[in-house]
Amino acid sequence: MNIVLLDPRQTQSEIWTISAKRQLEHLQTHLDIQVGDTLKVGIREGKRYLTEIVEISETSVQLKPLQEETVPEKLPVTLIVALPRPKVLRRLIMDAVTMGVEKIILLHSYRVDKSYWQTPFLQQLDHYLELGLEQAGDTIAPEIALYKRFKPFVEDVLPGLISTNCPAFVAHPYAEQPMPFALQHPCSIVIGPEGGFIPYEIDLLIKNGCQAVNLGNRILRTETAIPYVLGRLFSAS
Amino acid sequence: MNIVLLDPRQTQSEIWTISAKRQLEHLQTHLDIQVGDTLKVGIREGKRYLTEIVEISETSVQLKPLQEETVPEKLPVTLIVALPRPKVLRRLIMDAVTMGVEKIILLHSYRVDKSYWQTPFLQQLDHYLELGLEQAGDTIAPEIALYKRFKPFVEDVLPGLISTNCPAFVAHPYAEQPMPFALQHPCSIVIGPEGGFIPYEIDLLIKNGCQAVNLGNRILRTETAIPYVLGRLFSAS
Numbered sequence: 001m002n003i004v005l006l007d008p009r010q011t012q013s014e015i016w017t018i019s020a021k022r023q024l025e026h027l028q029t030h031l032d033i034q035v036g037d038t039l040k041v042g043i044r045e046g047k048r049y050l051t052e053i054v055e056i057s058e059t060s061v062q063l064k065p066l067q068e069e070t071v072p073e074k075l076p077v078t079l080i081v082a083l084p085r086p087k088v089l090r091r092l093i094m095d096a097v098t099m100g101v102e103k104i105i106l107l108h109s110y111r112v113d114k115s116y117w118q119t120p121f122l123q124q125l126d127h128y129l130e131l132g133l134e135q136a137g138d139t140i141a142p143e144i145a146l147y148k149r150f151k152p153f154v155e156d157v158l159p160g161l162i163s164t165n166c167p168a169f170v171a172h173p174y175a176e177q178p179m180p181f182a183l184q185h186p187c188s189i190v191i192g193p194e195g196g197f198i199p200y201e202i203d204l205l206i207k208n209g210c211q212a213v214n215l216g217n218r219i220l221r222t223e224t225a226i227p228y229v230l231g232r233l234f235s236a237s
Numbered sequence: 238m239n240i241v242l243l244d245p246r247q248t249q250s251e252i253w254t255i256s257a258k259r260q261l262e263h264l265q266t267h268l269d270i271q272v273g274d275t276l277k278v279g280i281r282e283g284k285r286y287l288t289e290i291v292e293i294s295e296t297s298v299q300l301k302p303l304q305e306e307t308v309p310e311k312l313p314v315t316l317i318v319a320l321p322r323p324k325v326l327r328r329l330i331m332d333a334v335t336m337g338v339e340k341i342i343l344l345h346s347y348r349v350d351k352s353y354w355q356t357p358f359l360q361q362l363d364h365y366l367e368l369g370l371e372q373a374g375d376t377i378a379p380e381i382a383l384y385k386r387f388k389p390f391v392e393d394v395l396p397g398l399i400s401t402n403c404p405a406f407v408a409h410p411y412a413e414q415p416m417p418f419a420l421q422h423p424c425s426i427v428i429g430p431e432g433g434f435i436p437y438e439i440d441l442l443i444k445n446g447c448q449a450v451n452l453g454n455r456i457l458r459t460e461t462a463i464p465y466v467l468g469r470l471f472s473a474s
Contacts, residue, residue, distance in 0.1 A: 231468030
């Protein structure tokens with residue numbers, strides 16, 4: 001947690017109040033805060049400020065804003081990823097948000113176990129977003145969309161995301177073209193499930209405008225491939 | 238698990254035998270193997286083969302090697318990282334091995350809790366290596382070294398790792414120079430603990446030949462920063 005994210009309603013008077021239990025616990029356990037200390041605070045979907053702590057009680061921390069700070073820019077990327085195992089979902093969303101992905105799409109695929117769509121973790125996406133924003137020092141949540149059917153998404157939605165200045169790449173171990181790097185324009189990237197997309201899915205993605213690219217001959221786990229690919233694609237930014 | 242890693246002693250006759258419980262369980266649960274199927278197998282510290290399954294029993298799977306396959310190349314990098322929380326250690330080692338890091342150094346630092354050096358997970362490093370190699374399809378374990386004292390490492394060991402053709406970079410949010418990308422030569426990278434290195438540590442690293450570089454204005458968790466940095470540094474390979 002590198003900023004404390006507040007709801008705009010908590011910042012409407014001159015003195016702002018942190019009252020969420022999770023945030024108070026973090027401040028007390030990890031930061032050993034004192035009155036007079038400064039604290040970085042973000043207003044959800046708004047600006048970011050350096051603040052001063054003016055009062056600490058059991059149930060709240062009161063703050064006075066000192067000066068505005070810069071909200072980090074997003075990476076101009078839509079991350080389209082086969083819905084991972086529930087255990088991996090939290091980390092994947094949190095990481096994607098932390099790295100500044102603009103839009104996240106969770107997609108069904110042949111090798112995604114159908115039970116994954118029933119996990120209660122899918123009800124927690126907003127919480128994972130918040131953790132990712134607080135880690136990054138960001139205030140603006142990316143959009144998250146869920147598509148439970150592969151074919152309608154690839155045929156009807158995906159082509160609308162692709163243009164000359166915004167290509168889409170699908171990571172595929174058997175592709176001949178290597179994944180590009182140091183892009184100077186936005187793009188979409190498509191990451192398959194554990195075990196990969198099946199040939200029918202790769203063909204349908206290519207038919208609908210995706211470029212199949214390889215990431216070398218090491219097979220990375222989804223949650224490792226995503227930061228590796230983002231570091232590579234946006235290395236020049 | 239994208240290959241099954243065997244000890245050289247298991248591959249001395251014409252027919253090879255998988256008998257480790259973890260590997261048998263994986264094959265039975267995830268791959269639904271049958272006699273006649275092919276299976277990718279690596280010999281630890283040796284070559285990699287495509288094999289054919291010739292017999293399956295409760296306690297073993299017997300294989301016949303068919304043809305040699307290529308072992309993926311390593312990334313020419315030494316990863317020097319402040320010892321993370323035990324929970325993160327497994328994933329960090331496994332990921333670094335999967336991505337092909339040549340040498341891993343776990344280092345003490347002011348913000349590393351001393352108790353982390355007592356974790357039983359540090360006795361499991363060889364197991365995490367094995368998981369990382371099996372994920373990547375690699376057979377050659379990287380070297381892992383542990384340094385429980387920061388200053389002697391930085392003053393006595395680090396300078397020996399640095400040369401004109403092999404610089405060392407420390408990721409530091411306040412550095413002006415951005416992290417380079419698409420390197421054509423080997424390097425070392427130094428990644429701090431949660432909360433970062435303290436100024437004294439950064440100064441000592443710089444004094445001993447490290448270049449401080451920033452990764453943009455988002456603060457990534459250690460385990461996210463490592464693949465992000467490796468994807469960036471070695472994007473041209």
